[in-house]
Amino acid sequence: MSLSRRSLLSAFAAAGALAAAGPALATEPQTAWSPGLDNAPVDGFNEAAMRLVHGRAPRALEGTHFRNGPGWFRYADSATGHWFDGDGFVQRFAVADGRATHAGRFVDTPKRRMEQREQRIIAPGFGTRGADDAPVQAPDDINAANTSVMIVGDELWALWEGGSPTRMDPRTLATSGIRPLRADLAGMPFTAHPKVEPNGTIWNLGIYGQRAIIWRLSADGTVEDAQILNLPSRSYIHDWAVTERHLIIPLQPWIHERMTAPMVDGYVWRDDQPFRVMVLDKNDYANRRIYELPAMFFFHTGDAWEEADGTIRFDLCVTPNAQFVSQDARSMISRDVGQTPSAELVMATLRPNGQAELQRSTVFGEFPQTDRRRQGLSRDLVVVANDRAVSTLEMMNWRTGEASRFNFGADQMVQEHLFVPKPGRGGEHESWLIGATLNARENATELHVFDAAAVSDGPVATWRSPYRAPLGFHSTWRGA
């Protein structure tokens, strides 16, 4: 255990030692992405009323939508090298009585404090080389806290891929800092894609090198179990899935083959290798199976379930290769988008006889979301957001094979939309969807509510903020 942690820390220290100065800023033409990658105001947004610009908000919809994403990319003479390395900016949309408010704050991390103090990019990141003098002792020294959010007990946790959760106050968005989940596991990674079972149990991964830590926490955040596993490959693992009985860890052929700075340059696309899926028994991690699918790249799964005969299904959004993460998400910072196609939603089926197959959907988008009451359980629906060639929100029904789509039109960047249960209703169709867009024409962030059973009808309500926030990644909802 301690050896594992030491090797992790030395890997980060090595990355720091190898680091060179950050890239100089260039002046490039604006593209459609550019409003989404501007720095947010240094002090964030004070809570302000949003204006209802369409429809009527359901009176029974009451709660708070939190979003996280990179929100600070540039100082006068230096910039992050990758979209994924901006400082975490958490937004809070509070909905009650048919009204909505919008607020935002940066997560007050050691990384951000250091860089704001010196007014330059210092920390090495996933795609950022960092400065020669970056003081990196541990992963959390460079924790950008920029990827997702979850509510645990009375706290809001800002999550990152390679370090600890950062705790915030869900009412004020004030940061209270990092406290280890367990003292002897300080600094161990806790990724941005925890899975919460219907009984509240939280499962999560942390990946370092060719090892994973598998976390199991109670609903209040207490660590119930943490075990270290050796993985078959050094694949890039951003998301995973759980069923009632199994943990599903996809091992794609984008593989970290050398330690260098920035880290992204150490990954190699190996399309001669399969997309492996490792399935572990939740009660005995030594009991595992490996399935193989054709080479493809993914960031996100929808969710997984298993059937009575042991067949496991999980949906995911895939592209033919890793071009977006290795190239486009870097050039976005200098305003050049590239031509990466939208990801396609596909369904992977893992058969008890060891065979695996893939079903395509012709539904394109990212940030797949499902009814979280059904985490790990059989379901029909998954919704994806598309902000590439078109600006759509699209709901796929795997049972019927039918998709329902709403097109927001040009100038709208569509972000993750969540299922929010209607009060007293249990079915996944009996939900609202809530999520944000960046309306570039109106220079404003918007919040939308859909009826999950009628996505093609468009939003039932849309509020417009007086603020324009950068594009975010992941979000959560806390009902009133």
Ligand SMILES: [Fe+2]
């Ligand atoms: Fe993600």
